[in-house]
Amino acid sequence: MTSFRDMIANAAAQPADQKPAAAVAAVMRQVPPGSYDGFTFYALGNALFREGRLDEAEVMLRRAVHLDPTRAEAFNDLAATLFAMGRENEAVTFIRRSLDLAPNLAEAQETDAIWLLRYGRFREGWRKYEARMRTHSNKPLWRDMPQPRWNGEPLDGRRILLHAEQGLGDTIQFIRYAPLVAQRGGRVILEVYPQVRPLLDRLPGIERIVMRGEPLPPFDTHCSLLSLPLVFRTDLDSIPANVPYLQAREESVQAWRRKLGPRSGLRVGIAWSGNPEHREDTRRSIPFPLFRTLLRDDPRVSFHVVQADIRAEDAEAVAACGHVHNHARHLTDFGETAALLSLLDIVIGVDTSVMHLAGALGVPAWVMLMHVADWRWLLTRDDSPWYPSHELFRQPRRGDWETVIETVSGRLQDMLG
Numbered sequence: 001m002t003s004f005r006d007m008i009a010n011a012a013a014q015p016a017d018q019k020p021a022a023a024v025a026a027v028m029r030q031v032p033p034g035s036y037d038g039f040t041f042y043a044l045g046n047a048l049f050r051e052g053r054l055d056e057a058e059v060m061l062r063r064a065v066h067l068d069p070t071r072a073e074a075f076n077d078l079a080a081t082l083f084a085m086g087r088e089n090e091a092v093t094f095i096r097r098s099l100d101l102a103p104n105l106a107e108a109q110e111t112d113a114i115w116l117l118r119y120g121r122f123r124e125g126w127r128k129y130e131a132r133m134r135t136h137s138n139k140p141l142w143r144d145m146p147q148p149r150w151n152g153e154p155l156d157g158r159r160i161l162l163h164a165e166q167g168l169g170d171t172i173q174f175i176r177y178a179p180l181v182a183q184r185g186g187r188v189i190l191e192v193y194p195q196v197r198p199l200l201d202r203l204p205g206i207e208r209i210v211m212r213g214e215p216l217p218p219f220d221t222h223c224s225l226l227s228l229p230l231v232f233r234t235d236l237d238s239i240p241a242n243v244p245y246l247q248a249r250e251e252s253v254q255a256w257r258r259k260l261g262p263r264s265g266l267r268v269g270i271a272w273s274g275n276p277e278h279r280e281d282t283r284r285s286i287p288f289p290l291f292r293t294l295l296r297d298d299p300r301v302s303f304h305v306v307q308a309d310i311r312a313e314d315a316e317a318v319a320a321c322g323h324v325h326n327h328a329r330h331l332t333d334f335g336e337t338a339a340l341l342s343l344l345d346i347v348i349g350v351d352t353s354v355m356h357l358a359g360a361l362g363v364p365a366w367v368m369l370m371h372v373a374d375w376r377w378l379l380t381r382d383d384s385p386w387y388p389s390h391e392l393f394r395q396p397r398r399g400d401w402e403t404v405i406e407t408v409s410g411r412l413q414d415m416l417g
Contacts, residue, residue, distance in 0.1 A: 004031055005039055012043040017276040020047035021056075038068025042077065049081050052282030054398070057081045065094075072102035080111050083118075084283070085398060086372050091115070106134035117375040125375075126230035133224075137279075141165055143224075150221040152231040155186035158220040163191040164212060165224045167278075168334070169353035171196050172360050173376065173386060176245045177228035179205040189219055198335025199246045199357075239385050244362035252339035259330075260343060265299065266415060269306035269341060269358075270324070271349030276311065283370045284351050286401050288314040294348070294405050297323045300416050306331070306340060306347060306354050346415075348408060351377070359387025366411070368404050371395040 004027070011023035024044045028036065045060030061078040064071065075098035082091035095115070098108040109131030116125035132138055143163065150160055162178055164171040171192055182188045182205025190200065190209045200209055208217060223231060234240075260267070273285035288311075295303050303324045308331040310318055318326055331337045337354065338361055341347060347358045347365040351374055358365040367390055369377055377384065377392060384390040393404050 004035065008040055008043045012047045014047075015277050016050040016052075016279060016281065019051065021051055021053065023047070038064045038066075038071055038074065040064075041067065042071060042074040045074070045081070046077050049077060049084075050279055052280070054081055054085050058085070070101060072098045072105050072108060075101065076105065076108040076111055079108075083111070083115060084372050088115070106131040107136070110135055114375045118372075118379055120236050120378055122229070122235050123233065126227075126234065130227065130230065132226075138166075143222075145222055147219060148221050149227075150186075150223040150231065152184075155181075155184050155221070157185060157187060159189060159207075159218065160186040161189045161191060161216065161219040161222040162225055162228070163222060164193055164196070165226050167275075167353060168193060168195060169356040170226055172199070172246070172334070172353060172356040174225040174228055175200070175203065176240050176360070177225065177232065178203060179245075180232065180240060181223075181228070182206070189217060191216065195333045198249060198252075198333050199338055199360075201249060202247050203245070236385055241386060241388055243388060244360060246338065246357070246360040248338035248342045248361065249335055252335055253342055256336075256339045256343055259327075260304075264302070266301040266346075267304060267344045268301055268412070269304050269344045269347035269349070269354075270295070271305075271307040271347070271352055271354045273307065273309075273311060273314070274350065274352035275309075280370070280374065283399075284374075286350055286368065286405075288317050290401055290405065292317065292321065294409050294412070295321060295324055296409075298416065301412070304340065304344060306337060306344075306349070307352065308332075308337065348412070355390070356387075359384070359390050362389050364389045365391070366408055367392050368401070368408065369394045371398040371400070 007027045008024055011027050012020050014020040014023055021044060024047050028040060041060045042064035045057045045064055048057035048060060058081050061074055061081060064074040065078060075094045079091045079095035079098060095108060095112050098105060109128055113125050113128035113131060116128060133142060160181060162181060178188055178190060187207045188205055190206055191212055192209065194211050197209060197211065210216060272288055272291040274281060305324065305326045305328050308328055310328050318324060327340060334357055338357060341358050341361055341363050347363060349355055350368050355365055355367050369392055376386060382392045384392060393408055395401065396403050
């Protein structure tokens with residue numbers, strides 16, 4: 001028979017877009033409140049955190065650590081919640097408590113690493129970020145390879161497999177290191193997601209490209225793309241930020257030039273939402289009705305949808321915007337997206353893979369960021385050391401997209417004159 005704790009754990013493990021907190025609460029209602037223990041509140045707090053309900057998550061996680069002050073996982077989740085709320089001093093206290101209780105807890109080491117990276121403390125952050133490969137949530141990413149991992153030693157003509165690890169944006173951001181590996185004497189084999197493959201034709205130093213899931217050719221050593229900054233000892237002042245480092249296929253550019261037709265005014269790409277299963281989606285995406293206030297019907301500007309997926313609840317509203325050109329169904333891979341982006345004057349959007357692609361192509365972009373953004377955007381900068389063509393617009397307060405949109409809208413009007 002399945003235990004109450006197992007039922008709670010299974011409910012909490014559901015993807016964030018399937019409302020795990022409601023599932024946990026439903027299980028909790030099956031037993032008297034006096035049966036709740038620290039694990040129950042930990043599971044509920046974790047689910048609330050993943051749904052972006054940070055204030056509620058904090059309450060539940062504080063109950064969890066009060067009832068069970070030895071559960072390192074609860075202290076880690078409380079620290080992650082407080083970091084997301086911008087309360088760094090409190091968060092650091094709890095992450096230290098988590099690591100005191102369980103020094104080898106990979107989840108706590110990852111949280112600590114992300115905090116360091118967000119503050120630009122790269123050398124220490126990259127080293128600790130290796131713990132990500134041991135976390136439960138990243139288990140599908142684990143790779144068991146008999147060949148040794150590359151740690152930066154001379155390659156002397158050996159074949160090295162560089163493999164994609166997490167999201168599409170991560171792959172686009174860190175593929176910049178592949179030519180540098182070739183310069184170290186490696187015969188580079190790239191394993192990437194199919195959507196990214198069309199971007200790589202002109203990436204120098206690549207001997208062979210395989211799709212994720214295909215049989216791998218022989219190789220001597222390997223490294224994840226996200227571990228290359230550690231290998232290269234990347235610091236803020238040594239990021240390889242020469243752009244563009246990716247280019248669109250010319251035949252695709254010509255096809256999109258024909259689709260767009262004669263130019264009339266400023267061409268602006270737009271992307272307001274990303275993958276709904278992303279753990280930060282509820283905080284990083286903007287509801288389209290709110291984003292729509294940026295899209296003024298003005299003959300001096302044309303807006304072009306550059307995200308491949310449009311959520312069902314947004315589709316009708318997008319269709320009702322007659323001055324917005326919806327290209328989503330034509331964006332079958334990042335090769336097509338790159339060709340479209342290369343013909344635009346600027347891209348405005350939230351933190352998704354499309355913005356990484358714009359940066360890799362050297363296309364100007366305005367990135368709209370939540371109050372405490374992903375670590376790669378650091379904390380307070382309005383520029384990106386990874387993408388010189390980007391400008392960052394941050395929420396001044398948690399959840400305040402209105403101010404961001406107002407600021408971006410003003411800047412767009414300034415461009416129009």
